[in-house]
């Protein structure tokens with residue numbers, strides 16, 4: 001599979017007018033293939049595998065917020081990166097999720113071809129599914145290289161997306177508390 005992808009990269013390099021045999025590019029198709037496979041390895045992970053039983057009983061019913069989770073993904077329209085931060089909150093309903101698992105859930109969905117809106121929703125639904133929380137809120141702020149490097153070249157623009165589930169959706173005070181903590 002890696003070799004197939006490397007061959008395609010070699011063709012792309014040729015089609016762009018470069019010489020894929022020259023010294024600096026000789027190993028590029030293989031390196032690029034491996035990099036692209038790494039950037040899309042989320043397709044080969046499952047929620048069950050990454051959570052791996054790290055759901056613990058807890059009586060806390062106060063909001064749990066995990067802020068500033070680094071996020072690296074790739075837009076499905078241009079195959080260029082988008083980079084940002086993800087904030088996740090949930091209202092436990094008898095269970096809490098191990099802290100490190102939030103970053104792993106973010107990664108699993110970010111390491112795919114994505115659009116930011118779908119990524120936000122997938123993370124929220126995964127946290128909901130795993131914790132059975134009373135509510136889940138996810139906000140992603142990201143800068144898209146496809147906007148910054150090409151086309152309109154709006155280098156300082158960033159995009160914010162959010163998904164509110166359960167009590168975060170139904171209860172405005174809860175939602176407001178979350179947004180205040182995030183901003």
Ligand SMILES: [Zn+2]
Nearest residue numbers: 075077078146
């Ligand atoms: Zn794009």
